[in-house]
Amino acid sequence: MRTQPQERTWKWLRKWRREWTRARPSAKRVLDLTLGSALLALAAPLLAAGALALAAQRAPGGVLTHSPRIGLGGRLFVLHSLRTRRLRLDLLSRLPHVVRGDLSLVGPEPLAPDDERARPPGADSDTPGGFAATTARHWRQELKPGLIGLAQVRSRSGMPWDEPALLDQHYAEHHWVGLDLAILARAVQAALCRAIRGLARRGKAHLSDTDHRRCGYSAAE
Template sequence: MRAHRWERAWKALQNGARAWERPSAKRVLDLVLGSLLLALAAPLLAAGALTLALATRRHPGGVLIRSPRIGLGGRLFVLRSLRTRRLRLDLLSRLPHVVRGDLSLVGPEPLTPDAGTPETATATAARHWRQELKPGLTGLAQVRSRSGMPWDEPALLDQHYAEHHWVGLDLAILAGAVHTPLRRAIRGPTRRGKAHLSDTDHRRCGYIAAE
């Protein structure tokens, strides 16, 4: 009888050891940097939530926006964001999802369950690599989309990230996500002239983004 008990205990220990996986470098980055950012942003988020709570007394709607999204392995989760875009508080309010593991700091945009409809061949192919990667708080598509280049299609950039992602690329994307808004805030609005024409202005007649 004791032998059977020891055997069951040993099997349970082996199963537990197999179930535990060493966290990847990406997950360690999410936990460490995500927790640090959340601690730094907590006072600002609390102030924003309080302001929204006072405002929603006159205009009902709640402090948080809740939206179902598709996560790793096709698992559904509810994404919670503050109902404001000032100072990017809506983005910062998603940091608990990073610490919890629903999101990564960097990754493809978290899609809604109905984002794949109507069904297309492109949507079907994208679904496979999306299910193997956590969606991100920010990503290559969000950073590069500000460049205005015609080949910077979000879906293609997300797929490129999925095929080539590593911690160094994550750090570069995070640096870009912080650097661009700061540079714009320091420089202020710029006048549009010939020296600031984007590549969009030079597209040939009949240009199609999918080319």
């Protein structure tokens, strides 16, 4: 039979275990934090160079864009991005949001508060002070928006189930770490293919008809 001090100790241990379990980061958060931090460290020089180039151009509005987005649980946050899409620097510049926890590496597109897709079912967009302006659909509230998503890496086939909203909902209902890794791998593969095609096009641009002529060829022939 336990004594009173022992009972208090067991109660404290059970309470500590419940709090630790609740506070323990999920596998998805561990992936976001570790891989997001590594990518941010690797991309930092490129992001700094892009920011300096934009600052030198004195682009109107500054180096960064600032736009409200709906996050986990319908919470609003301000999304900061570089004002350029070259080398996808706009996406890479959002990596601090991944490390901070506003975004995940993989997830549905972060929506603006006035986006129709952010309205809960049955909400009236014309309602004064719209409830729809601050709340996301129920399935969107269950996970963070992502830097990239299934809709971004899925090849468009023209089929109804390839609509971005349906793909986002499918991801929300079936997401797990393995799917996140597959989407990330597909995004890297697509980026490499685009880079290779770009290099091939530039190489062809430098070739001319004279490059394929026989030695000693002259226009007189």
